[in-house]
Structure formats: C-alpha cells, structure tokens
Amino acid sequence: MDRAIEKILATIWLPFDGLEVLIAEYLPGQRVAALAAFGLYALIILAGGLMAIGSRNLVRAMLGLVLTFFGVAGMYLLLASPFLAFMQVLIYVGAVCVLIFFAIMLTRNTSEGEESRLPGPGTAIYGLLAFALPLAVLVPLIVRHAPKLQETAYGQTETRLLGQGLITGDVFSFELISIILLVAMAGAVFLAWRRPEPAAGAAGRGPAER
Amino acid sequence: MMDLSIANFAQIIVACLLIIGLMVGNAVVMVYIERKACGFIQRRPGPYEVGPRGTIQAVCDSMKLLGKQIFIPGNVDWLLFFLAPILAFFPVLLLFLPIPFGKFLTGMRVDEGILLILAFSGIGVISNILAGWSSNNKYGLLGAARAVSQAVAYEIPMIMALLSVIFLSGTLNLSEIVERQGSWPWQWNIVCQPLAFFIYLVSLVGETNRAPFDLPEAESELTAGFHTEYSGMGFALFFLSEYANMLLVSFVCATFFLGGYKGPFLDGFWWMFIKAYLIMVFIVWIRWTFPRVRFDQLLNINWKWLLPLSIINLWVTAVVLRFV
Numbered sequence: 001m002d003r004a005i006e007k008i009l010a011t012i013w014l015p016f017d018g019l020e021v022l023i024a025e026y027l028p029g030q031r032v033a034a035l036a037a038f039g040l041y042a043l044i045i046l047a048g049g050l051m052a053i054g055s056r057n058l059v060r061a062m063l064g065l066v067l068t069f070f071g072v073a074g075m076y077l078l079l080a081s082p083f084l085a086f087m088q089v090l091i092y093v094g095a096v097c098v099l100i101f102f103a104i105m106l107t108r109n110t111s112e113g114e115e116s117r118l119p120g121p122g123t124a125i126y127g128l129l130a131f132a133l134p135l136a137v138l139v140p141l142i143v144r145h146a147p148k149l150q151e152t153a154y155g156q157t158e159t160r161l162l163g164q165g166l167i168t169g170d171v172f173s174f175e176l177i178s179i180i181l182l183v184a185m186a187g188a189v190f191l192a193w194r195r196p197e198p199a200a201g202a203a204g205r206g207p208a209e210r
Numbered sequence: 211m212m213d214l215s216i217a218n219f220a221q222i223i224v225a226c227l228l229i230i231g232l233m234v235g236n237a238v239v240m241v242y243i244e245r246k247a248c249g250f251i252q253r254r255p256g257p258y259e260v261g262p263r264g265t266i267q268a269v270c271d272s273m274k275l276l277g278k279q280i281f282i283p284g285n286v287d288w289l290l291f292f293l294a295p296i297l298a299f300f301p302v303l304l305l306f307l308p309i310p311f312g313k314f315l316t317g318m319r320v321d322e323g324i325l326l327i328l329a330f331s332g333i334g335v336i337s338n339i340l341a342g343w344s345s346n347n348k349y350g351l352l353g354a355a356r357a358v359s360q361a362v363a364y365e366i367p368m369i370m371a372l373l374s375v376i377f378l379s380g381t382l383n384l385s386e387i388v389e390r391q392g393s394w395p396w397q398w399n400i401v402c403q404p405l406a407f408f409i410y411l412v413s414l415v416g417e418t419n420r421a422p423f424d425l426p427e428a429e430s431e432l433t434a435g436f437h438t439e440y441s442g443m444g445f446a447l448f449f450l451s452e453y454a455n456m457l458l459v460s461f462v463c464a465t466f467f468l469g470g471y472k473g474p475f476l477d478g479f480w481w482m483f484i485k486a487y488l489i490m491v492f493i494v495w496i497r498w499t500f501p502r503v504r505f506d507q508l509l510n511i512n513w514k515w516l517l518p519l520s521i522i523n524l525w526v527t528a529v530v531l532r533f534v
Contacts, residue, residue, distance in 0.1 A: 057287065059287070059290065059340070059343050059344070060287070060289070060290065063290070063293075063340070066336065082320070082321070082322050082325075082326075083322055083325065086322055086325040086326055086328075086329040087325070087329070089329035089330060089332065090325065090328055090329035090332060093329075093332050093333065093336065094328075094329065094331075094332025094333075094335065094365070095332070095362065095365075097336065098332070098335055098336070098339070098358050098361065098362055099362070101336075101339050101343075101354075101358060102355075102358050102359070105343075105351070105354075105355055105358075159321070159322065159382065
C-alpha cells in the first residue's frame with residue numbers, strides 16, 4: 001500500500017524531479033521551502049491568468065497579466081537563473097505591459113460593448129478545446145522525458161554562458177529574431193505612415209512628423 | 211547569491227527597515243533643501259517660521275499629511291485606486307537592496323544587481339498609469355499617458371549609458387563595479403565615460419519625472435497629473451516614492467560613474483551619501499533654473515539626441531575595448 005502511494009507520488013512529481021534535485025543540491029534542507037515557493041508561484045500564475053481572462057475591465061485584465069509575468073519570473077528564480085527572471089520583469093512588466101496600457105488608452109474603453117458580454121456555450125467549448133489540445137500533447141511528453149537539468153552553480157556564470165551562447169553557437173537564430181523584429185517594426189511604421197497631402201497644408205502632416 | 215539562511219533573511223529584514231527609515235528621512239530633508247534652494251534661486255527666504263531657520267517645517271507638513279482625510283472620488287475603480295500608491299512605494303524598497311553603501315554595507319549581494327534595479331523600477335510606471343487611469347479624472351488620464359511615453363522613452367538611453375560602463379567593468383554586480391574604480395577622482399568611470407555620464411544625468415531627470423521634464427504632473431496644465439485625486443496617505447506614498455526614486459538614481463549614478471563609496475581618504479558610506487546628495491542638489495538646482503519643456507521637445511531630445519548619442523557611445527566603447 002505504502003509503495004503504491006509512493007509510486008503514484010513519484011509519477012506526479014516526475015516533471016519536477018530535476019528541480020527538486022537542483023534545489024536540494026544548493027539549499028540543503030530547504031526542499032520543503034522550495035516546493036512551497038513553487039506552489040506559490042504556480043498559484044500566482046493561475047490567479048493572474050484567471051484575472052486576465054475573467055475581468056470585464058481591460059486595465060484590470062492587464063494587471064492580471066502583470067501578476068502572471070511576476071509568477072513566471074519567480075519560476076525562473078527557482079530554476080536558478082536570476083538573469084532570465086530579471087529580464088522577464090524588465091521586458092514584460094516594464095515595457096510590454098506599459099505598451100499594452102498605451103493601446104488600451106488609444107482605443108475606446110467601454111464596459112458595455114459587444115465584447116463585454118459573457119461568452120455563450122459554443123465559445124466555452126472552443127475555449128476548452130484550445131485549453132485541452134496543448135495539454136494533451138505536452139503532458140505525455142513532459143512525463144515521458146523528465147527534464148535533464150544540468151547542475152550549474154547558482155547564478156555564478158549563467159549570464160556569461162548565456163552571452164557566449166548567443167554570439168557563438170546560436171548566433172544564427174539570434175540574428176534571425178532581430179531581423180523578424182526589424183521587419184515587424186518597419187511594417188508598423190509603413191502602416192502608420194501617412195504621406196503629407198500637399199493641399200491639406202499643415203493639418204495633413206503624417207504622424208511620424210508630429 | 212540567495213542562500214536563504216536565517217542570517218541572510220534577518221539581514222534583508224534589517225536592511226528593509228533601515229531603507230524605510232532612509233526613505234522617510236530623505237523625503238523630510240529633501241523637502242527642506244528643495245524649498246530653501248527654491249527660495250534662494252527666486253530671491254525669497256523660503257520656510258523660516260517653524261523651528262530654527264524653518265528646519266521643522268517639513269516635519270510639520272508630513273504630520274499634516276498624515277492627519278488628512280482620504281478622499282475617494284465617485285465612480286473610481288477602488289481596487290486599482292488603492293493599489294497604485296502601494297505599488298509605487300514598495301518596489302522602491304526592493305531597489306535599494308543591492309546598492310553597495312559601503313564595502314560590506316549591502317542589503318543583499320546580487321550578481322545581477324543593476325538588472326534587478328532596472329527591472330523593478332518598471333513597476334513605478336505601472337503604478338503611475340494605474341493611479342492616473344483609476345481615479346476617473348481627465349487630468350489623471352492625461353498625466354498617465356504622458357508618464358507612459360516618457361518612461362518608455364527615457365529608459366532606453368539610460369540603459370545604454372549604464373551598459374557602456376558595464377562593458378568597461380565586465381560585471382553586473384554593483385559592488386564589483388565600485389571595486390573596479392580607484393579612490394581618486396581621475397580613477398572613476400566618469401573620466402572614461404563622460405558622455406555616458408551626461409546621458410545618464412539627463413535621462414535620470416526624465417525618468418524621475420522632475421522638472422524640466424515633469425510633464426506627467428505639470429501643475430500649470432494638469433493640476434497634479436496622475437495623482438490629482440489622491441489625498442492624505444495616498445499622496446504621501448507617491449511623494450515618498452518620488453523622492454526615494456530620486457535618491458536611488460543618484461546612488462546608482464554615484465556607483466557607476468563617481469566611484470561609489472570610495473574617496474580620496476577613508477572609504478566608507480559617507481562618500482556614497484555625499485556624492486548622492488550632491489547629485490540630488492544638482493537635480494533641485496536644475497528644477498528651479500530651467501522652464502518646463504513642451505512634450506514634443508521632451509520626446510525629440512530623447513529620440514533624436516540621447517538615443518543616437520548613447521548608441522554611438524556604446525559602439526565606440528565596444529570597439530575600443532575589443533581592439534585597444
């Protein structure tokens with residue numbers, strides 16, 4: 001009986017096994033604290049996600065998104081990569097959310113519009129499908145291939161390794177991402193660009209010139 | 211970095227308490243300095259009634275602020291309305307933790323110290339926009355919109371300027387950056403990176419929403435900008451965090467460019483405080499000397515001058531480090 005329970009528990013914890021080993025290695029005797037932190041971050045992520053999809057108010061939804069980003073940053077910290085965690089906060093909370101807020105303010109913000117109605121049963125089914133499909137693909141994969149984590153010293157050389165990896169081994173994908181971003185930016189400028197109409201005079205100036 | 215032993219935990223708690231004390235004391239001292247300096251520049255005495263030379267005026271003002279009624283306007287989003295001042299105040303506490311006040315006087319030794327500061331100072335912007343948006347006020351919303359575009363713009367040259375110093379030092383750890391600099395002024399980073407220092411100084415004023423870049427709370431146009439509807443402790447928290455943010459960027463500036471806690475004789479936290487407060491006095495001096503810029507001027511200064519200059523500076527630094 002005991003063995004069976006142990007086995008079930010081991011199966012449940014399989015994906016997080018590497019994590020536990022990693023934490024037990026560097027924080028001896030703190031396994032419980034680490035698991036509690038993991039649970040807390042998972043709760044924060046879920047609560048933020050629920051807030052983001054559940055609230056009628058767009059700014060509150062954005063706040064939920066911020067909460068989720070913080071939870072993910074906490075997960076990165078738990079995975080012994082503070083660089084990624086701080087970058088997550090810097091880019092997603094400091095820049096992306098602020099830009100989202102800008103977009104919210106530029107659009108009409110009403111809570112009575114068509115979008116604010118509760119979704120019907122059809123939409124709910126589609127939503128459930130969209131939720132279940134990635135789950136069905138990912139969960140067996142994760143369970144079968146338990147994460148092979150390398151044991152690195154906590155936060156010692158991680159930033160240096162990351163930088164060296166980006167400019168040596170993975171330089172091609174790194175540059176490719178930059179080009180994609182550049183194309184997206186050029187496209188945005190092209191879409192927003194209004195050619196100055198000679199007849200309209202000063203009032204017809206394009207947004208880029210203002 | 212983060213072995214969570216009891217001793218480290220206690221250290222962080224003690225550091226947080228000291229930082230709260232520092233923030234409150236800083237606000238009181240800075241209000242006095244600011245009003246006196248403003249009076250001197252505008253040829254009037256400034257506060258002089260309460261206490262010797264008006265020194266207790268700021269304390270009385272804060273007592274008055276504590277006793278004020280918290281007024282909530284109608285139809286506000288109460289959750290965000292109460293959350294915004296809290297979000298403005300508490301992250302600042304975290305930002306002071308990795309600052310090396312002395313050789314051993316650091317709240318928390320973090321390898322990515324400067325990254326932590328840059329990352330979590332973004333929450334300040336979020337609190338500003340939440341305050342402006344939730345208070346159901348046109349002035350507040352306009353102030354929030356200005357805060358957003360200003361913060362997004364000035365963060366970039368700021369990071370670029372800091373990045374050239376990071377290139378020089380080869381580390382993100384604030385204590386190590388200080389260790390790489392010498393005790394004498396000509397051994398400080400400002401000698402190798404004068405342009406980065408200048409760029410940082412300008413974007414520091416922009417980032418802390420101080421005049422001449424105080425567009426988000428321009429009194430003559432927007433009443434008080436994003437914190438128009440706040441009174442009592444809500445306003446006090448915004449006020450505290452604004453002065454604490456000023457102090458923080460001054461500390462970072464002293465750490466990166468002016469040799470941190472090192473001085474010509476007797477290294478210690480006093481050098482750090484002397485340098486930081488000199489920068490603060492400089493910010494106050496700028497505020498009462500220059501008129502407020504227009505919003506398009508503000509953004510043009512940033513995108514057309516500071517950003518290209520900082521990129522060129524970074525590029526030259528990288529090339530020099532690689533080939534010289």
